[in-house]
Amino acid sequence: MAQLSLRGIKKRFRNTEVLHGIDLEIGDREFVVFVGPSGCGKSTLLRLIAGLDPISDGEFFLNGHRMNDVAPSRRGIAMVFQSYALYPHMDVYENMAFGARLMGLDKPEVERRIAEAAQMLRLEPLMARKPRELSGGQRQRVAIGRALVRKPDVFLLDEPLSNLDAALRADVRLEIARLHREIGGTMIYVTHDQVEAMTLADKIVVMNAGRIEQVGSPRDLYETPANTFVAAFIGSPRMALVTVTAKDGRLGIDNGGALDVGVLPGASSLRLGLRPDAVKLANGVGGEGFSGQVVYTEYLGDNAYVYVRLADGTLVAARTAPNDHFEPDAPVTVTVTPGAAHFFSADDGRRLVP
Secondary structure (H helix, E strand, O other), X not given: OOOEEEEEEEEEEOOEXXXXXXXXXXXXXXXXXXXXXXXXXXXHHHHHHHOOOOOXXXXXEEOOEEOOOOOHHHOOEEEEOOOOOOOOOOOHHHHHHHHHHHOOOOHHHHHHHXXXXXXXHOOHHHOOOOHHHOOHHHHHHHHHHHHHOOOOOEEEEEOOOOOOOHXXXXXXXXXXXXXXHHHOOEEEEEEOOHHHHHHHOOEEEEEEOOEXXXXXXXXXXXXXXXXXXXXXXXXOOOOEEEEEEEEOOEXXXXXXXEEOOOOOOOOOEEEEEEOHHHXXXXXXXXXXXXXXXXXXXXXOOOOEEEXXXXXXXXXXXXXXXXXXXXXXXXXEEEEEOOOOOEEEEOOOOEEEOO
């Protein structure tokens, strides 16, 4: 069992505050992903949980026990680093055994745990190899195995896939998801890749500039983003945000047409959020909709994304059938699927409900 509670967590480096009062509850056996742009504080928060850096203000509780002054080795937490951090002079077996021996476990127990972790991660043929003789994905699995043999209450993973190529990244992502199902532990995973966050997490914590913007399931964040930051960060291609003016029940942009999207929020100036699935394109300009110009098309086999520049300069992506053809620089009319639009305040970016 591992329940974590972060209450008013702040972190300062000299006179610079990088975390500004983090409040977060993480339940037992949850897979929680911290996501956000580089420099937002997600790795710093992970290091505070691990005990590698001291907390400046606030309190951290693990299973109801205050952990602020508890040494990292006594927290029941294991961390997998971005750089693997394997001992180059040790083979795979010794790398996995090192931490378990420091815990004071006897030899039979160490061997049992290593055998169990090696089988789970399919490392048995590699036990006598040195790190330099392993691929990137194999090294990452060894780093995860080293954490596994400690049988921690909480696993922390700091951007573990960032050094891997695209194919390996997908493979190891599946390994991590399978591992969580099998061991049932609480996992906290840091990434700047929102695709990893959406595919792995039970709960996503979106961070920005040392603050939490929104906490929720992948579906919650995709379908009901709390503000324009979350709306633009979650989803690929990203949500387009168009500054529009509401008049007579229709939304318009300067010199770019207008459209009817149904019931509107009670604000005259707002931002319209459009996911690619919600955008419809028609060749030519005229009638209901925003006028735009095709920039380019991304063909992905089973579908395609057409990028269109609106009259106000906003770039909008539309998902189309792979056989639909839109010439670069061609004029098009942009409309929106009824009920699929998102609305945000043009002043502070918060979500508005019609």
